Amino acid sequence: MSDLLRLATAGSVDDGKSTLVGRLLYDTKSVLADQIDAVTRASVDKGLSTPDLSLLVDGLRAEREQGITIDVAYRYFATPQRSFVLADTPGHVQYTRNTVSGASTAQLVILLVDARKGVIEQTRRHAAVLALLGVPKLVLAVNKIDLVGVDEPSEQAQQAAAAKVFAEISAEFSHLTRTLGWPDEDVLEIPVSALNGDNIATRSDRTPYYSGPSLIEHLESVPVDADNSGEHAVGLRFPVQYVIRPRTPEYPDYRGYAGQIAAGSVAPGDEVVVLPSGIRTTVERIDTPDGELAVAQAGRSVTLILADEVDISRGDTIASPGDAPEPVETFDATVCWLGDKPLRPGARLLLKHGTRTTQAIVGALTERFDEQRLAADPDPETLSLNDIGRISVRVAEPIAADDYRTNRHTGSFLLIDPAGGNTLAAGLVGDALTAVEVGTEA
Amino acid sequence: MWVTRLMTDVFTTERSVGLSDFDTLAALESEAIHIFREVAGEFERPVILFSGGKDSTVLLHLALKAFWPAPLPFALLHVDTGHNLPEVLEFRDHVVEKYGLRLHVASVEDYLADGRLTERPDGIRNPLQTVPLLDAITENRFDAVFGGARRDEERSRAKERIFSLRNAFGQWDPKRQRPELWNLYNGRHAPGEHVRVFPLSNWTELDIWRYIARENVELATIYYAHQRPVYQRDGMWMTPGSWGGARDGEVLETRSVRYRTVGDGSTTGAILSDAADNEAILAEVAASRLTERGATRGDDRVSEAAMEDRKREGYF
Numbered sequence: 030m031s032d033l034l035r036l037a038t039a040g041s042v043d044d045g046k047s048t049l050v051g052r053l054l055y056d057t058k059s060v061l062a063d064q065i066d067a068v069t070r071a072s073v074d075k076g077l078s079t080p081d082l083s084l085l086v087d088g089l090r091a092e093r094e095q096g097i098t099i100d101v102a103y104r105y106f107a108t109p110q111r112s113f114v115l116a117d118t119p120g121h122v123q124y125t126r127n128t129v130s131g132a133s134t135a136q137l138v139i140l141l142v143d144a145r146k147g148v149i150e151q152t153r154r155h156a157a158v159l160a161l162l163g164v165p166k167l168v169l170a171v172n173k174i175d176l177v178g179v180d181e182p183s184e185q186a187q188q189a190a191a192a193k194v195f196a197e198i199s200a201e202f203s204h205l206t207r208t209l210g211w212p213d214e215d216v217l218e219i220p221v222s223a224l225n226g227d228n229i230a231t232r233s234d235r236t237p238y239y240s241g242p243s244l245i246e247h248l249e250s251v252p253v254d255a256d257n258s259g260e261h262a263v264g265l266r267f268p269v270q271y272v273i274r275p276r277t278p279e280y281p282d283y284r285g286y287a288g289q290i291a292a293g294s295v296a297p298g299d300e301v302v303v304l305p306s307g308i309r310t311t312v313e314r315i316d317t318p319d320g321e322l323a324v325a326q327a328g329r330s331v332t333l334i335l336a337d338e339v340d341i342s343r344g345d346t347i348a349s350p351g352d353a354p355e356p357v358e359t360f361d362a363t364v365c366w367l368g369d370k371p372l373r374p375g376a377r378l379l380l381k382h383g384t385r386t387t388q389a390i391v392g393a394l395t396e397r398f399d400e401q402r403l404a405a406d407p408d409p410e411t412l413s414l415n416d417i418g419r420i421s422v423r424v425a426e427p428i429a430a431d432d433y434r435t436n437r438h439t440g441s442f443l444l445i446d447p448a449g450g451n452t453l454a455a456g457l458v459g460d461a462l463t464a465v466e467v468g469t470e471a
Numbered sequence: 472m473w474v475t476r477l478m479t480d481v482f483t484t485e486r487s488v489g490l491s492d493f494d495t496l497a498a499l500e501s502e503a504i505h506i507f508r509e510v511a512g513e514f515e516r517p518v519i520l521f522s523g524g525k526d527s528t529v530l531l532h533l534a535l536k537a538f539w540p541a542p543l544p545f546a547l548l549h550v551d552t553g554h555n556l557p558e559v560l561e562f563r564d565h566v567v568e569k570y571g572l573r574l575h576v577a578s579v580e581d582y583l584a585d586g587r588l589t590e591r592p593d594g595i596r597n598p599l600q601t602v603p604l605l606d607a608i609t610e611n612r613f614d615a616v617f618g619g620a621r622r623d624e625e626r627s628r629a630k631e632r633i634f635s636l637r638n639a640f641g642q643w644d645p646k647r648q649r650p651e652l653w654n655l656y657n658g659r660h661a662p663g664e665h666v667r668v669f670p671l672s673n674w675t676e677l678d679i680w681r682y683i684a685r686e687n688v689e690l691a692t693i694y695y696a697h698q699r700p701v702y703q704r705d706g707m708w709m710t711p712g713s714w715g716g717a718r719d720g721e722v723l724e725t726r727s728v729r730y731r732t733v734g735d736g737s738t739t740g741a742i743l744s745d746a747a748d749n750e751a752i753l754a755e756v757a758a759s760r761l762t763e764r765g766a767t768r769g770d771d772r773v774s775e776a777a778m779e780d781r782k783r784e785g786y787f
Contacts, residue, residue, distance in 0.1 A: 033495040085626075100645055102629040103622045105675045112495045114673050130650040270508040275541035283540060289505040289654070318539040329493060330504040330537070343512045367650055381655050384512065441653045450636075450659030452649045 034253060037116040037131040039159065040141030041151035045172045049141060049223035050104055050117050051082030056230035056245065059106035060085060082223075101127045110249040125158065125415040126367040129455050132159055133441070136253040137166040139244070144174045144194055144220070148201045154400040156202075160209035160465045161363065161417065161457065163437055166251055167216045169202050170244065171195055174220040174236065175227060192238035195220045208403065209465050219244055263431055264349030265293035265301065266439045268383035269341055273332055285316055285332035286341055291383065291438035292431075293349060294326040295333070303339060304346040304429035305356035311336040344385035346429040346439075354439070356427035359392070363419055363433075363462040364412065364444065368453035371411035372420075378453065382428045382442040389444065392421035396462060404466050419462050432459035496682050500533065503670035505654065506633060507537035510615045510668055511544050513658045517615035517668075518575070518608075521547040521566075523559040523691050524733030526619030526671060528566070529679055532688050533670060534617070535570065545617070546573035550604050552596035553580035554714045554736045562691035575611060577603035594714060597735045605641045608665055615658065617668045623675045633672050639663040680756050684749035693730045696747045700725050707740025731756075 038046050054060045064085060072081045104115040116131030132138055138159050142152055159167065171194075178190025199218040206216045219228055220236050221244060227233035228243045242250070273285040295301075299312045314334040315322040325331045333347065341347070348354065366372050372391065380389035396419040397409035405419065412418045433440030440461075444454035510517050519534060521527045534543055549563060567574045579599050582588035588599050608616060622629045632648050634656045649657055658666050671679070683690065701708040701724065702717035708728050714737035717723045728741035729752075746752040 033498050100630045100648060102626075103673065104629060105623045105673070107675075107677075112678075126650045130652055133652040134654070270505070271512050271538075273538060273541050277540070277542065280540045287508050287537075289501060318536045326493065328498060328501055330501040330508070379659075381657065383655075384509070386513075438653060441655065443652060443655050443657060445657055445659055450657070450661065452652070452657045455650070455652045 032110075033112050033114065034136055034248060034251075035114045035116075035134050036137040036139065036248065037118055037128075037135035037164075038139045038141065039118055039128050039132065039155045040170075041149065041155075044141040044143045045083075045223045046117065046141050047083035047085075048081075049139070049170060049172065049221070049229075050115065051085040052223045052226055052229050053115070053245070054085055054104060054106050055082055056226060057106040057108055059104075101131045108245065108249055113248065125154070126365070128155060128158060129162065129365050129367070132162050132164055133437075133455065135164055137168065137248070137251060138164045139168045139170050141170045141172050142198065142202075144171045144177045144191070144198065147194075147198050148205065150401070152202075153205060153403070156205055156209055157398070157400050157403060157465050158365070158417070160206075160211070161365070161461055162455075163434060163461070165215060165253060167206060167211060168244065168247065169199070169216070169218040170223075171198050171218060171220045172223050175222040175225055188235070188237060191220065191236070195236075195238065217241065217247055219247070263292045263436050263439070264352045265295050265299070265347065266291040266429075266431070266436065267295065267301075267333065267347040268385070268439075269343055269345045269347060270384045271343060272341070284338070285334055286347065287330070287332045288347075288384065289330045290325060290327045292327050292436045294324055295331075296324040297321075300350055301335070301347050302350040302353045303341055304348055304353060305427045306340070306345070308339050309350060310339055344383070344387075344426070346383060348429065354429045354431050356429045357424075358427050359421065359423045360430065360458060361395070361419060361421050362442070362459065363417065363457040364454040366412040366414060366416045366418070366454050368446070368451065369414055371413045372418075372454070373411050377447065379445040379447050380422065380424055380428075380442050380456070381445060382430060383439065385426065385428060386445075387428070388425040388447075390423045391444075392423060395419045395421065398462060398465070405462060417462065422456075430458040433457035433461045434459060434464060496678065496685060499674055499678060500536075500682070502654075502673065503530075503533045504537040506656070506668060506670040507534050507617075509656050510617070510658065511538070514615040514666070516611065516613050517545045517617065518548045518611070518613045519545050519617040520604075520619070521549050521563065521574075522619075522733055523549070523555070523563040523566075524619070525679060525683065525690055525694060526621065528690055529674075529682060529688060530617060530619040530671060531566065531570075532686060543570065543572060546575055548575045548577065548604075548607055548611075548613070548616070550577045550600045550607070551579065552600060552735050553578065553583075554596045554712065556693055556710060556712070556730075556733070556736050558693050559691050559733055566689075575607060577607040579603055595735065595738050596714075597738060601641065608641070609639075613665060614660065615666050615668050617670065619671050620669050621674050621676070621679075622669075622672050631669060631672065633669050634658055635667040635669065636660055637665050637667055641665075643667075677753075677756055680749070680753050684753055691733065693733065693741075694752070696727050696729045696744045696751075698725050698727055699741075701728055701741060704740075708743065709740050710736055712736045 040046050068084045069080045071084050102117045104117055106113050118128045118131035140155055142148060174191050177194045178187040181187040181190055202218055220239050221228045227235055230243060230245045232243050267288050267290055269286045270288040273287050275283050295312055297312055297314055301312055302309050312333055313336045315325050316332040316334055374394055376391045378389050380387055394409050396405035396407055398405050398417040431439040440458045442456040443452050444456055446453050538544060579596055582603055583590060588602060620628055622631060630645055632651045660666055701710055702721040704721060726743060727745055729744045730741050746755045
């Protein structure tokens with residue numbers, strides 16, 4: 030089991046995400062005395078009687094002014110079992126691009142709903158985006174469960190009301206995630222109160238109808254792929270980042286290909302193919318400054334020494350010959366459009382895939398995803414900010430891409446504005462969109 | 472299906488042996504090395520900001536590893552406030568000598584001497600670093616500037632991207648940051664703009680110390696407990712220097728102290744400590760109830776948004 034878990038939060042405005050994150054930090058003792066003091070002071074200044082844990086995380090002036098989260102923030106906490114990198118993403122519709130950013134590297138996402146509101150449009154929208162991005166594990170935190178049934182005459186009646194609400198929300202969410210393609214074992218619903226800490230660090234006796242783990246217990250124990258690349262492994266994928274040629278008296282002829290293994294593993298003696306040239310050779314050695322490795326797996330930055338002198342440069346991919354992807358110049362892809370100006374057919378952009386950046390022309394826009402119906406409308410004229418759609422792309426230099434659903438690293442790309450340099454789209458090679466449409470895939 | 476066959480193949484042979492040693496520190500190291508190599512592959516003139524502190528020392532250690540056995544393809548840039556502790560400058564020069572590096576120094580003293588900057592009434596030099604830093608970036612046409620900032624340091628830093636675009640004024644606009652997706656970093660920038668790059672973004676203070684201990688990284692001596700003359704001010708133990716010393720009512724006394732961060736001598740304090748080696752420091756950091764900045768950095772106590780405001784001005 031990996032001891033580092035990358036996770037993200039998602040949910041709509043005022044569901045209490047910042048409070049939940051503040052609570053996670055507080056309950057894992059990741060907040061130190063001076064930070065608590067600062068939050069207590071600021072809470073008193075605002076006239077509050079108890080410390081507002083959301084102030085631990087909403088750090089920008091504009092966020093404190095408006096009481097909302099604007100941008101993705103990264104938080105760090107640890108328990109004896111695991112270290113966590115948490116991308117805390119904003120819930121506002123206009124910041125969906127930040128949800129995409131936060132979730133693109135996440136192995137698990139905590140989706141929040143307000144127990145009093147249940148699964149709403151934004152929940153469905155977020156779940157669809159997370160399905161598209163191939164987030165492996167999902168937690169639905171049904172927050173503010175303590176506020177359900179507050180008018181009931183007894184504690185027992187209140188718990189009964191909360192149990193009913195939780196069961197209804199869980200059932201609706203399970204149906205949604207099953208439709209979007211998650212197996213049941215990858216999804217967990219938990220009733221929580223971020224404000225009071227119910228079912229966050231420890232199981233709460235105020236939710237006797239819930240028998241599962243607390244949120245932190247689940248985060249500590251949920252199994253995830255060490256290489257963060259989705260469910261399906263492929264053979265070696267090694268995008269060449271940089272050619273190391275010291276030309277020093279000590280290393281006059283050294284020529285190493287440096288990069289981070291995107292998928293699979295590699296060992297000395299392995300036969301490999303260089304893409305797009307198709308030249309085959311053998312791995313002679315895996316070099317690191319700490320010595321040679323007998324094997325290196327996905328996620329590790331290494332330097333490969335090859336048996337033959339072949340022409341390889343940044344942007345090429347070294348792959349296992351058995352399942353190497355065919356380099357392509359035209360392909361279909363799903364994009365989350367992140368640009369302020371809409372995408373139109375014929376747009377000339379830059380495409381970054383792995384370590385290769387090349388010119389690209391967008392061909393037809395074939396579908397635009399409707400999050401309401403979880404289905405696609407054909408032949409849109411444009412894709413606007415936050416739209417998800419299917420496009421065809423032609424590139425100037427061939428790229429060695431896998432289908433995104435096979436591997437998140439080798440199936441993803443950026444579209445970049447060649448003039449201003451801004452990132453305009455998150456791109457997913459292949460039929461990713463089909464997978465989140467109702468009924469097209471179980 | 473071949474996928475299943477391949478998985479079985481990979482995970483049932485002795486190859487899985489390598490997986491267990493790929494722990495948090497190894498993952499963070501690989502991520503940082505990947506970032507260094509991306510910048511080397513895509514930028515013309517990168518530079519590493521080096522203060523002699525533990526974070527920039529770890530940053531340099533990772534950079535050297537990223538290009539080994541080739542020489543480091545970047546120079547270092549030190550913004551010298553003139554208020555550095557002498558041990559830190561000695562360490563800076565020692566490191567440059569040891570690895571045969573190139574060092575640029577942007578000196579606040581020079582700017583004060585010729586009137587381009589004016590000393591602040593409170594004598595604090597940290598805010599004065601911005602102008603020499605930006606001038607050095609412009610004059611040397613640096614297009615990528617590595618910094619050792621970590622997102623766990625402060626709330627506004629928690630919002631920082633790994634690749635952070637800055638305009639010609641060095642400004643950071645938190646509302647207009649580029650989305651950062653997967654591990655695909657977008658380094659495109661217009662002439663005059665530059666990109667700040669933070670390979671240690673995902674590290675915590677404890678990760679840094681665990682890594683220093685594991686890799687046996689050599690640090691400036693002030694990080695380890697030693698006897699020095701200090702005086703107490705605002706709850707911090709300060710060292711006398713060119714920036715001044717004990718005032719009325721403050722007593723100079725020799726105590727066993729160490730520094731948790733390296734900063735301007737006028738505003739950065741030491742803590743009382745007997746931790747003289749990495750192991751003792753690790754225990755001390757793990758048990759500490761104060762953040763490094765809350766404990767010893769006067770400049771972060773100015774306001775709720777002190778660091779955000781400095782970043783908007785072009786400071787790190």
